[in-house]
Amino acid sequence: MTNLNISNRGRQLIFIYSLLGAIALATLFPLLWLVSTALKSPGENILQWPPQLFPSEPTLNNFFTVWQALPFPQYLYNSTLVAVMTVGLNLLFCSLAAYPLARLSFVGRNWIFIAMVSTIMIPFQIVMIPLYILTVQLGLRNTYLGIIFPNLASAFGIFLLRQAFMSVPKELEEAGRMDGSSELGLWWHIMLPAIRPGLVTLSIFVFIGSWSDFLWPLVVIQDEGLYTLPLGVAKLAGTFSLDWRLVAAGSIISIAPILLLFLFLQRYIVPTETHSGVKG
Numbered sequence: 001m002t003n004l005n006i007s008n009r010g011r012q013l014i015f016i017y018s019l020l021g022a023i024a025l026a027t028l029f030p031l032l033w034l035v036s037t038a039l040k041s042p043g044e045n046i047l048q049w050p051p052q053l054f055p056s057e058p059t060l061n062n063f064f065t066v067w068q069a070l071p072f073p074q075y076l077y078n079s080t081l082v083a084v085m086t087v088g089l090n091l092l093f094c095s096l097a098a099y100p101l102a103r104l105s106f107v108g109r110n111w112i113f114i115a116m117v118s119t120i121m122i123p124f125q126i127v128m129i130p131l132y133i134l135t136v137q138l139g140l141r142n143t144y145l146g147i148i149f150p151n152l153a154s155a156f157g158i159f160l161l162r163q164a165f166m167s168v169p170k171e172l173e174e175a176g177r178m179d180g181s182s183e184l185g186l187w188w189h190i191m192l193p194a195i196r197p198g199l200v201t202l203s204i205f206v207f208i209g210s211w212s213d214f215l216w217p218l219v220v221i222q223d224e225g226l227y228t229l230p231l232g233v234a235k236l237a238g239t240f241s242l243d244w245r246l247v248a249a250g251s252i253i254s255i256a257p258i259l260l261l262f263l264f265l266q267r268y269i270v271p272t273e274t275h276s277g278v279k280g
Helices: 002-039 061-069 072-103 109-121 124-137 144-151 155-166 170-178 183-194 196-211 215-220 229-239 244-268
Strands: none
Touching (some): 002 061, 061 072, 072 155, 072 229, 124 144, 144 196, 144 215, 155 196, 183 196
8 A cells, every 4th residue: 555655656746747847848948949040050941840959060150140240249238237227226216115115104005005006007008108208308218218217116126125025023123223223224224135035036027127128128219329139139130131040149149148147146036034133
């Protein structure tokens, strides 16, 4: 009977791991196909059936061609600058808005939070035209700040950091007040270090969203010198008459920093135990 139970348990594990493996493969297959296409030489047919995942003559010439044909270093600089500034400003404004909603008591606090979070359900396309008009009126069209403007803060970021602030033990806050800290001092010296995993998580989401944003930069930017990587990759399709090898190479160049960032920061997403700083 024991052997039967072990056997049943083993079959269950095999089924679960097989299912998870199939899901992982289905999720990663587009990325693997993108890499395969970027490494294929001009003599290989990328549309053949059955598809050939591994190139018969892999080459890096597609990456060199893309890098030299278009100002990809400038696109990379623009995307990096916009993404880093967006992350920094988002963390600042979202944390400043989330702190009082989580730790201070005032009339209408819950209603303000509900109204703010409800804006998550509004598609960006609905507010894009008013945002564009406001951006033009402020003189931010064709500027880095114009790209960043709609992402200075987000309802999702405020919600995420509010939940993180609410998980901080009250003892840490009370200890800071007994030491004479102001509200800004509590926010900076106690609260922000205590919610570091939440800050890192929000940073990753904001960075990915800003880095991969195509629609808003397309609307607000006309100067090619301010193009971000998504706009540069889209330009590849017209420059090389839909040579998918080069488009795939440009796409890999544009997503590589995101993958590296996630691999570097994923260990910081693990929640920390803030109660360890409180003595019983």
